[in-house]
Amino acid sequence: QVQLVESGGGLVQAGGSLRLSCAASVSIFTIDAMGWYRQAPGKQRELVADVTSGGSRNYADSVKGRFTISRDNAKNTLYLQMNTLTPEDTAVYYCNADRWTFVGGIRVSHPYWGQGTQVTVSS
Numbered sequence: 600q601v602q603l604v605e606s607g608g609g610l611v612q613a614g615g616s617l618r619l620s621c622a623a624s625v626s627i628f629t630i631d632a633m634g635w636y637r638q639a640p641g642k643q644r645e646l647v648a649d650v651t652s653g654g655s656r657n658y659a660d661s662v663k664g665r666f667t668i669s670r671d672n673a674k675n676t677l678y679l680q681m682n683t684l685t686p687e688d689t690a691v692y693y694c695n696a697d698r699w700t701f702v703g704g705i706r707v708s709h710p711y712w713g714q715g716t717q718v719t720v721s722s
Contacts, residue, residue, distance in 0.1 A: 601625050601711040603694045608716030615684050615720070621677040621694030621713055627670060628652070632697040633677045635668065637690035637718075644693065648679065661687070684720045691715040 602624035611617055619635065627633065634649025634657075648658045648668040656668055667680040677694060694713035699706050 601630065601696045601698070603696055603711060603713035605692065605694045605713040605716040608692060608718045610719045610721065611684055613685055613720055613722050616680070616682045617684065617718060619679040619681070619692055619694075619716060619718075621679075623675045623677070623696060625675070627672055627675045627677070627696075629698070630696045631699045633670060634695045634697070635677075635679045636693045636695055637688075638693070638715075639690040642690075647692070649695070650677075681718070684718075686720045686722045689718060689720050691717050 604622045605619060607617060607619040609617060630652065632649055632651045635647040636644050637647050638644040646659055647662055648656065648666055650656045650668050650670055658666065665681065665683045669678045693715045696711045698709040700709065
């Protein structure tokens, strides 16, 4: 089991910055990929950014150049630095940890989720 606790959300004006943190209950060396997702009211949850244990990063087009995902293995913590925020970034942000197993050569995902942290960007 992996427990994830997010922090760092809040209210910020457009153009401002926030840094989200996600503390894991286990060594993140044991986690194959970690990421941030968000869900705005009336919308589906979407991937914001993720990073594998090998350091490969992936960003949604809407946040490229503004958001940076990073992981501190020593602190077992995942971060999301969010700059130049816009009202469209308003959502509940969720931390995700994914452990993989392989069955017959097919990768099976075992996801864990945090409780979410609210980010509100005012215009």
